[in-house]
Amino acid sequence: MNLRFLEAFLWVARLGSFHGAGEKLNISQSGISSRIATLEMELDCRLFERSTREIRLTTSGRLLVQHAERILEAHREMRDALARNSAVTGTVRIGSIETVVHTLLVPFVEALQQHFPALDLELTAEPSENLREHLRRGGIDIAFQTEPVLDPGTINKPLCEYRMGWIASADIGRISLCDLAREPIITFPRGSQPYAAVEDAFRRVGTVPNRLHCVTSIAAIVRFVRAGLGVASLPIAAIRQELAAGSLSLIDTDVPLAPLRLYASYRPGLSSRLHDLIVEHAEQQVAAYCASEDHPTDIRSLSDQEL
Template sequence: MNTRFLEAFVWVVRLGSFRGAAERLNLTQAAISSRIASLEEDFGQRLFDRDPRELKLTSAGRVLLSYAERMLEIGRDMQAAMRTNSELSGTLRIGVVETIVHTWLIDFLNALKSRHGALEIQLTAEPTHRLHDDLRRGQLDIAIQTDAVLDETIRNREIGLMPMGWIGPPSGAGAAKTMLTLAELAERPLIAMTRGSQPHLALLDTCRREGVTPKTIHCVSSIAAIIRLAGAGFGAAVLPLAAIRAELAAGTLSIIPCTASLGPLRLVVSHRIDPTTRAAEVVAALASEEALKFALDVGAEMATPAREG
C-alpha cells in the first residue's frame, strides 16, 4: 500500500478539504482526488460523503483513519532511525511466538530482506516465557511475543491484538451448530497452547469466570499440532483466529458457538537497548509496521492495531 495515498487521506481529514490537503502537500487538487480514489478502489468502499458544504467521513473512512495515522507514525519512526543507521549489517537474533509464524512472519522477513539485505537474521520460534529469558540473557536482540519484558535494558511496544475463539472440526463433522455454554463445551477435552501462555491463561480465566472446571486441558506448544487435533474432533481448542484463517476459509476448521467469550491475544515487540547500533530499534519498528499492515489486510475480526498512547 502506498503511504503517500494514506498521507493525502489524513490531510484531507485534518484540513477538511481536498484543496487544503493539496496546498499542504504541494500537489494539485486533481492529484489528491486521484489518491483518494485509488484508496477507495483498493478497499472497495467510499471514504467520504461529498456534501457541497461539508466533507464527512463514512464509517469506512473512520475505521481507516486510525490505521492510516498509525502507519504514518511508524513510517516517521523508521525514517528517524534510518537517518542514524542508513545501512544495517551484522547479525540480528529474532525470536517469535508461533502465532507470528502462522500470520505475518513471512511478509516481515521479506520486507526485512528487501530493506536491509546486508543484515543476517537468526530466527527462533519459542513460547513467550522462553523468549523473555533469552532476551534478558542477551541471547536474543528482538522478541515478538505476548507480554512486555520488565527490564531496564529492554524496550517494549504493543503492536496489536488478535481475537481468540473456540475451535473445532469442520461443520457437519461433529461441529456444534447451536450456541453452547462453557459447561457443555468443557464436557469434551479442551486444548490450549503452552502452559502459562496467553491462550492457556485466557482459557483458565474464562473457566473461573463461568464457574466451570474442565475435565481435561491439553497443553500443546505447536499450532500445527493443535490444528490437527481440533480438526479431528479430539477436543475444543483455544486459538487466535488469525493464525487459522486459511483453515476457517477452507472449512477444515470451524468456530464453535459458545456463550463464554475469550479475551484477545496481545502482541508486543521487545528489543534490547544497544548503544552501539540501532539495528534492533529499526527492525522492531518494521515489525510494528508489518503487524499494522496485517491488521489492515485481514480486518478487525482477525486482528486490530495497538491503540495509540
C-alpha cells in the first residue's frame, strides 16, 4: 500500500476537504482525488460519503483512520531512527542518467545530506545500459535510469517521465516531421529510449532522417545545436535555462516524441531499507518539481502508478 495515499486520506479526513488536503500536501485537488480513488479500489470499499455540502467518513473510513495513523507513525519513527547520525553511515553508490544531473540531482543530494549527514555518496552519470550492467555486477547500489531491470529480485520503482522536444538553435515555427528529416538529427546513443523514440516518430510518417548523429552528453548536444550543426531531441526540463534565454528553441512538429521514463532500480540486501528511503527522497523531489509553477509540465510523476 502506498503511504502517500494513506497520508492524503488522513488529511481529507482531518480537514473534511479534498481541496484543503491538496493545499496541505502541496498537490492538486485532482491528485488527492486520484489517490483516494486508488485507495478505495485497493481496499474494495468506500471511505467517504460525498455530498454537495460536506464530506463524511464511512464506517470503513473511520476504521481506516485508526490503522492509517498507526502505520504512518511507525513509518515516521523508522525514518527518524535511520536519520540519526549514528544510524546511517557508510557509502551509497548511485548511478544516474545525465538528464537527472541537469534536473533533479542537486535538490536530491541536498535532501540526502540534510537527512543523512554522515552518509557518503559516490555518484556517476552514464547511459542507462551501462548503469543496468553496473547494478547487475554490484558496482552501484541504486540506478536512476530508463528501463526496469528484469533480473530476479531487483526492485524497480517508476519515478517520472520527462517530456521530450525537438530543439533548434533558432525559432523556426511549425514544421512537418518529413521536412525536419532533411536536417541533421542529433539524439542519444543507439539502444537508448530517446533514440528509439526518434526512430519511431519518423517511422510513423514513413520517412527516415538524412543524417542521424548519436551523442551521449546533453551538454555536447546543446553545443552542437547552438553551433547550427543540427536539430536535437532532448528532455525539455534539462534545457529550461537555454530555452528561457533564447539560445535554444522548441520546434513545433506534427508528431510528438514519446516521453523519457525514469526508474529507480536497486537490489534487496542488508541496506535495502536505506535504499528504500533514498528512493523516497527521489520521489519527493519529483513531486516538488511537478508542483512547481515554473515547470508544471516538464516532468510527470509516475510514483503513484504501478509498473
